[in-house]
Structure formats: structure tokens, C-alpha cells
Amino acid sequence: MQIELNEEQVLLRDTVRQFAAEVVAPRAKEIDATGEFPLAYFHQAGKLGLAGVCVPEEFGGAGMDMIAYCVAIEEISRVCASSGVILSVNNSLVCDPLMRYASPEQKRRFLVPLAAGEKLGCFALTEPDAGSDAAALKTTAKREGDEYVLNGSKVFITNATHADTALVFATVDPALKHRGISAFIVPMDSPGFGRGHHEYKLGVQASGTTQLFLENVRVPADQRLGDEGMGFRIAMSTLDGGRIGIAAQAVGIAQGAFEAALKYAQEREQFGHPIADFQAIQFYLADMAMELDAARLLVYKAAWAKENLKRFTLEAAQAKLFASEMAQRVTNKALQIHGGYGYTRDYNVERFFRDARITEIYEGTSEIQKLVIADWILKES
Amino acid sequence: MAVDFSLSEEQELLRHEIRRFAEERILPGTRERDRTHTFPAELLREAGEMGLLGMLVGESYGGAGFDPLSYCLAVEEISRICPSVGVTMSVSNSVCSWPIAKFGSEEIKRQFLPDLASGRKLGGFCLTEAGSGSDAGAMLSTARRDRDDYILDGAKAWITNAGVAGTFVVMAKTDPSAGKRGISAFVVDAASPGIAIGAPEEKLGLRASVTAAVSFTACRVPARQMLGVEGGGFKIALATLDHSRLGIAAQAVGMHQRALDLALSYSRERVQFGVPIAEHQAIQFQLAKMSTELAAARVLLWHAAAAERTPAAGRLAAEAKAFASEAANRAVWDSLQIHGGNGFCEEFEIARLYRDVRVTTIYEGTSEMQRLVIARHLLTS
Numbered sequence: 171m172q173i174e175l176n177e178e179q180v181l182l183r184d185t186v187r188q189f190a191a192e193v194v195a196p197r198a199k200e201i202d203a204t205g206e207f208p209l210a211y212f213h214q215a216g217k218l219g220l221a222g223v224c225v226p227e228e229f230g231g232a233g234m235d236m237i238a239y240c241v242a243i244e245e246i247s248r249v250c251a252s253s254g255v256i257l258s259v260n261n262s263l264v265c266d267p268l269m270r271y272a273s274p275e276q277k278r279r280f281l282v283p284l285a286a287g288e289k290l291g292c293f294a295l296t297e298p299d300a301g302s303d304a305a306a307l308k309t310t311a312k313r314e315g316d317e318y319v320l321n322g323s324k325v326f327i328t329n330a331t332h333a334d335t336a337l338v339f340a341t342v343d344p345a346l347k348h349r350g351i352s353a354f355i356v357p358m359d360s361p362g363f364g365r366g367h368h369e370y371k372l373g374v375q376a377s378g379t380t381q382l383f384l385e386n387v388r389v390p391a392d393q394r395l396g397d398e399g400m401g402f403r404i405a406m407s408t409l410d411g412g413r414i415g416i417a418a419q420a421v422g423i424a425q426g427a428f429e430a431a432l433k434y435a436q437e438r439e440q441f442g443h444p445i446a447d448f449q450a451i452q453f454y455l456a457d458m459a460m461e462l463d464a465a466r467l468l469v470y471k472a473a474w475a476k477e478n479l480k481r482f483t484l485e486a487a488q489a490k491l492f493a494s495e496m497a498q499r500v501t502n503k504a505l506q507i508h509g510g511y512g513y514t515r516d517y518n519v520e521r522f523f524r525d526a527r528i529t530e531i532y533e534g535t536s537e538i539q540k541l542v543i544a545d546w547i548l549k550e551s
Numbered sequence: 552m553a554v555d556f557s558l559s560e561e562q563e564l565l566r567h568e569i570r571r572f573a574e575e576r577i578l579p580g581t582r583e584r585d586r587t588h589t590f591p592a593e594l595l596r597e598a599g600e601m602g603l604l605g606m607l608v609g610e611s612y613g614g615a616g617f618d619p620l621s622y623c624l625a626v627e628e629i630s631r632i633c634p635s636v637g638v639t640m641s642v643s644n645s646v647c648s649w650p651i652a653k654f655g656s657e658e659i660k661r662q663f664l665p666d667l668a669s670g671r672k673l674g675g676f677c678l679t680e681a682g683s684g685s686d687a688g689a690m691l692s693t694a695r696r697d698r699d700d701y702i703l704d705g706a707k708a709w710i711t712n713a714g715v716a717g718t719f720v721v722m723a724k725t726d727p728s729a730g731k732r733g734i735s736a737f738v739v740d741a742a743s744p745g746i747a748i749g750a751p752e753e754k755l756g757l758r759a760s761v762t763a764a765v766s767f768t769a770c771r772v773p774a775r776q777m778l779g780v781e782g783g784g785f786k787i788a789l790a791t792l793d794h795s796r797l798g799i800a801a802q803a804v805g806m807h808q809r810a811l812d813l814a815l816s817y818s819r820e821r822v823q824f825g826v827p828i829a830e831h832q833a834i835q836f837q838l839a840k841m842s843t844e845l846a847a848a849r850v851l852l853w854h855a856a857a858a859e860r861t862p863a864a865g866r867l868a869a870e871a872k873a874f875a876s877e878a879a880n881r882a883v884w885d886s887l888q889i890h891g892g893n894g895f896c897e898e899f900e901i902a903r904l905y906r907d908v909r910v911t912t913i914y915e916g917t918s919e920m921q922r923l924v925i926a927r928h929l930l931t932s
Contacts, residue, residue: 171556171557171558171559171620171853171856171857172552172553172554172555172857173554173556173858174553174554175554176552176554179554237554432929432930436930452922452923453926455930456921456922456926459866459870459925459929460851460870460873461874463854463867463870464847464848464850464851464874467850467851467854468846468847468850470554470556471556471846471850473554474555475556478557488843488846491839491843492843492844492846492847539839540835540836540839540840541832541835541839543838543839543842543843544829544835544836544839544842545835547811547815547839547842548815548819548829548835548838
């Protein structure tokens with residue numbers, strides 16, 4: 171039992187922190203206001219190895235471990251949550267399943283440019299009527315010779331306004347329910363593959379969220395990921411890992427808000443004192459630090475479990491549930507400490523406050539995490 | 552350096568051994584001892600034989616020389632079964648043996664530690680007074696130098712193990728005009744003339760542990776039994792509490808684990824609306840929350856224990872104590888709720904736990920004091 175980053179992880183943290191401060195932070199407020207997708211620095215992040223942190227170098231990635239990945243997502247999210255989720259999706263939801271299920275040929279063609287950050291990936295699972303109940307998806311994949319023909323629509327797909335490659339989940343037979351679902355690697359420029367308009371959201375405004383439309387999109391059978399009918403398992407196991415990335419994002423958002431509040435509390439004077447002299451504010455700061463430490467440790471534990479143990483579903487669900495709820499509380503307190511100033515767009519805390527909200531929803535709502543956790547502990551003991 | 556959440560082989564073995572001792576030896580009489588306010592002297596003797604009362608004392612003084620995490624694992628396992636035995640053990644180890652081992656002269660260590668470490672004598676810590684709880688510096692007890700002795704006068708309150716302890720660490724003012732810098736620490740034989748033990752307190756919980764007032768009237772203590780230097784007592788008290796918080800956090804984690812285990816087994820057996828209540832989402836969500844907060848409390852505790860020699864140790868221990876004790880209170884509350892009317896009856900163990908857990912946010916530093924400690928670290932670092 172020891173929690174100390176190793177030399178390589180510290181080096182990565184320092185590199186990412188510098189990149190975040192110099193490249194990401196200066197434009198964070200602006201892209202939040204405009205919704206502009208930060209494609210340029212996604213490619214720059216790729217050059218630092220951040221597009222495929224855990225992908226071995228031979229496949230274009232940085233060849234590092236899950237802890238390093240969490241550190242990277244936290245550091246980026248600490249200044250810009252949109253950039254955090256863009257990287258998290260590319261790493262966790264696209265590169266990771268390709269690493270685990272793709273054929274050598276698929277890895278060469280698709281994984282290498284994604285892990286290097288030359289191309290951007292998205293994960294197309296959710297549909298208008300299939301959110302938490304992913305097995306109810308309606309997008310169909312009909313086999314025709316050496317191809318599948320895909321029809322349907324997807325919603326709330328992060329990165330999709332600018333993605334080059336989509337991992338699309340579709341069913342070969344809706345009657346088979348989850349056993350009919352298969353996964354396909356689909357270039358976004360395939361004929362019949364259309365994108366909707368950019369969703370205007372409460373937070374993570376620059377994450378390129380949009381709808382996708384598939385109209386007779388022809389996908390060669392050799393672009394199916396895994397076997398036919400294996401798609402649901404691929405999706406669920408991928409989300410297990412994705413949850414760790416989102417939990418790390420929540421920790422980063424909360425850390426950014428906490429640091430701003432700690433600084434503000436020592437500068438702002440009321441009643442003749444810096445407000446940090448008052449117990450009410452000290453208690454807020456103490457609670458924030460305590461919950462942040464607990465959440466970060468749960469994230470590290472889930473990452474460590476994924477790296478070292480066979481199972482990590484429970485740890486990942488606990489980390490995501492706790493970290494995302496923690497981020498609501500911490501960003502809320504950070505805003506409260508800033509008072510009226512915090513409610514304006516002159517400060518960053520209102521952005522952190524808005525951005526935190528989604529972490530309780532995407533890649534499995536808090537309610538789904540609780541069901542996953544209850545299922546495990548009732549089965550286990 | 553690494554991020555590693557695994558226990559060593561020795562730690563796993565110790566945990567297993569103590570769990571067996573707790574379940575086989577301590578569990579059977581728990582309810583009866585609670586009902587009759589009976590202190591389990593025989594069980595403490597057995598615990599002493601196993602080395603559980605000298606865990607933080609080096610082998611050359613008859614102790615077992617365990618690391619802080621092993622100690623926390625032991626307190627957790629004992630407290631899971633009986634928090635009264637847990638606190639008796641924690642007090643003897645953490646606030647009596649530990650400061651003697653840390654600050655005592657060679658002579659004092661040789662004189663007092665072997666009996667404490669073997670469990671032949673239990674330890675107590677006389678800091679609190681009726682008028683000085685969190686504000687320990689306001690104590691009124693005095694220690695007046697008289698040739699080779701100090702003469703102690705004063706009244707201490709709520710002293711755990713008073714009446715069963717053979718050795719006390721006592722704080723008293725050698726210079727009443729110097730505030731907290733006038734406090735000195737002494738190791739005192741509990742059988743010394745001039746010491747009177749009050750009637751045991753009737754407490755809400757922890758009824759199989761003994762708590763009483765201790766008064767000193769012209770009690771002579773040889774000057775060589777001073778711990779550290781004259782006027783150094785307050786620092787010793789704070790250092791001791793910084794460390795002992797881990798023991799109380801471990802006690803809270805043990806109770807939290809028990810509350811969850813009881814809720815899991817009850818909710819699987821209890822049938823309402825035709826199904827075990829564990830199948831209802833409302834119950835599942837409570838279980839998931841208890842389990843997630845337990846995981847968070849445990850990683851905070853383990854990290855604080857593993858980091859005991861780092862500069863962040865004080866903050867981490869305070870975070871672990873505040874979080875673990877408050878989370879345990881929530882968990883016990885939820886577990887009793889799941890038990891319904893049964894849980895309100897003493898026939899069910901959760902009723903006792905509900906009373907026992909309450910003190911964990913109070914003793915060895917209230918939650919409020921922990922937050923002030925955390926805030927002080929944040930604002931000065």
C-alpha cells in the first residue's frame with residue numbers, strides 16, 4: 171500500500187500541466203462561450219501522447235499505464251473540462267476497445283492514427299430511445315455479401331462534429347436484444363453518414379456533441395469489431411473503463427474550482443479580514459479538500475485495479491459515482507465562496523460549476539452506477 | 552514509488568488472524584457486555600497475548616513493532632465486531648504507548664512499555680477536563696515542582712480506560728501563566744497515591760468500555776517521568792492526537808463495514824411485496840451509497856496510514872478521521888433504516904452500532920477540529 175506517482179507519471183503530469191496552462195487554459199473561456207471544437211490542440215495533445223495514453227507505442231500511443239492516463243485527464247480537465255472529455259472519449263471509448271478487440275489489420279488502419287491524435291474518434295452507442303437501456307437500440311446492421319448496411323440515428327455523441335472515425339453499435343436482429351448488437355468501425359466520410367447540428371448544452375460546451383444519422387451506410391464486414399453479437403459486451407466493458415476517465419475528469423474539474431476558491435478566499439476581504447479567516451469558509455475549504463482526496467484515491471484505485479486485477483467494474487462504478495457527486499458539491503461551494511463574482515462569467519468557477527453537472531450523467535448515470543454497485547455487492551458477499 | 556493499493560502478505564495474514572480472533576472470541580458476548588456495561592478484561596488479556604496492545608512499540612520494549620497501516624487494519628477488524636474493545640485497544644496503543652515510545656527517555660520506555668505492550672497493563676490518556684475539550688490549552692490541572700518530584704493537582708474528565716488502566720499519560724500545567732506553552736506531559740502509574748477514579752460514566756454507546764473522571768490530589772510523580780521537556784506537553788498532545796486519529800478512523804471504518812454487512816444480509820432475507828427487499832431499487836441505492844462511502848473512507852485511511860511520515864500526514868489523518876466517522880454515522884443510520892422496526896430493537900446488532908458509532912465524530916478531536924486542522928494546512932502550505 172503506497173500512493174505516490176512514479177517518476178514517469180510525475181514527468182507526464184508536469185508536461186500535461188504545462189501544456190494545459192500554456193495552450194488549453196488561455197482559450198478555455200472562449201471556446202466555452204462559442205462552442206468551438208478545439209481541434210488544433212487535440213492534434214497537439216496527440217503529439218504529447220495524450221490521445222492514446224495507454225496504447226503501446228507500436229500502435230501510435232504513449233505506452234503508459236492507467237494511473238498516468240487518469241493524471242493526464244485530471245490535469246487537462248482542471249483547466250478545461252471540454253478538452254478533458256474529448257481526450258477521455260478518444261482514449262477510453264475508442265482506442266481502448268480497439269486495443270482489446272481489433273484485428274491486427276484493423277489496429278494498423280484505425281488505431282494507429284487515433285492513438286497518435288492524427289485522427290479523432292467518437293463512440294456511437296446512445297440513441298433517442300436507448301440511453302441507460304442501451305440494449306434497446308434500434309440502429310440496424312443488415313448483412314449484404316461482404317458488407318453490412320447500417321440504418322438509424324444516434325444522439326449526444328461527444329466529438330462527433332469533428333470525428334474522423336466512429337465506433338457504431340447496431341443490431342443485426344432486434345429480436346435478439348443485446349445478443350444481436352455488433353460494433354463497427356466506420357469512417358465518418360462514408361456515404362450516407364451524416365452529422366446533426368452542434369448541441370447547445372449547459373456545460374462542456376466545446377466537446378462537439380451532436381446527432382449522427384446513418385442512411386444505408388455500407389460498412390465492409392472486415393470493419394466489424396469482434397464477432398457478430400459481441401457488441402453489447404464490447405460496449406459495456408468499454409464503459410467500465412470509460413467511467414474511470416470520467417471520474418478523473420470530475421476530479422480535475424473539482425480541483426480547478428477548489429484552487430480558484432482557495433486563492434480567492436485568501437484575497438477577498440470582508441469585515442476587515444480575508445474571508446479565509448472565517449470558520450465558515452475554512453469548513454468549506456476543508457470539506458472540498460477532503461472529498462477531493464477521497465475521490466482521487468478512488469480513481470487511482472479503480473485505475474490500479476484495471477491495471478493489475480482481473481475485475482474493476484465495482485471500483486470504476488464507485489469512483490465515478492463518488493467523484494461526479496463530489497464535483498457537484500465542490501464546484502457549488504467554490505462558487506459560493508466567490509459570492510456574486512462567482513456567478514459572473516468573469517471568473518472560471520461558474521464554468522466549472524456548469525461543466526461538473528454532466529459527469530453524473532454521461533458514460534452511465536449515477537443511478538446506473540448505483541445499480542452496478544448494488545448488483546456486485548449483493549452477488550459478492 | 553508507486554500507486555499500489557495491495558496489502559503485503561504479512562498485513563493480509565494479520566488481518567485474517569485478527570478477524571478470526573474477533574469473530575470467535577469477541578463476538579459471542581458482545582450484546583450481553585453492552586447490556587450489562589461489562590468491561591471484557593479477559594478478552595483484553597488475550598488481545599495482549601496476541602500482541603494487539605503493543606502494536607506500535609518496538610520489539611526491544613516487548614512490542615510487536617507493526618507499521619501504522621497494520622495497526623489500522625487491526626483496529627478495524629476488532630471494531631467491526633466490538634467497537635468497545637476497539638476503542639480500549641486504540642487508546643492503549645495510540646495515546647498511551649505511542650507517546651511514551653516516541654517522546655520518552657530510555658529509562659521511561661524500559662519502565663513502562665513492556666507492561667503496556669504485553670497487555671499486563673492498559674493505558675489511558677488524561678488530557679480533557681470538564682472546561683477544556685477542543686480547547687485543550689485552557690486546562691486547569693497543575694504540576695508543581697518539588698525537589699525530584701512534580702506534584703499533580705486537577706480533575707480530568709471522560710478518560711477512556713480510567714479504572715482499568717495501569718498507566719496514564721497526563722497533561723498538566725507546569726507554568727499556568729504560559730498558556731499552552733506551560734503544559735507538560737507525564738507518565739503516571741495509575742496506582743499512585745492521590746489519584747481517584749470517578750464512577751464510570753453512563754454513555755450512549757461503547758458501554759463495554761470504561762470512561763470515568765480521574766482526579767489528582769497532591770499526586771507525586773518523579774521528575775524523570777516527564778515526557779519530553781518542560782513546557783513541551785502541548786506539542787506532544789497534538790502529535791499524539793494527529794497519530795491517534797488514524798485509530799479512530801479505523802474504528803469508524805470497522806463499524807461502517809459491519810453496518811453494510813448487516814444491511815446486505817438483512818435485505819436479502821427480508822421479504823416484502825413478495826420479494827427480498829434487496830430487489831427494490833430504493834434499498835439497492837442505499838446499499839450502493841454505503842459501499843461507495845466505505846470504499847472512500849478506507850482509501851483515505853489507508854493512504855493516511857501509509858503516508859504517516861510525510862509532511863501531509865496531519866492533513867490526511869484529519870481528513871480520514873472526519874470523513875470516516877461521518878460516513879460511518881450515515882451508514883449506520885441507513886443500515887438501521889433498512890432493518891426497519893427490527894433495527895430499533897436491541898435484539899438486532901444494528902441498534903447497538905447506532906449508539907456506538909455516534910462518538911466517532913466527537914472523541915480524539917471533533918469533526919469541527921479536524922476541519923480546522925485541514926484548513927490550517929491548506930492555508931499555510
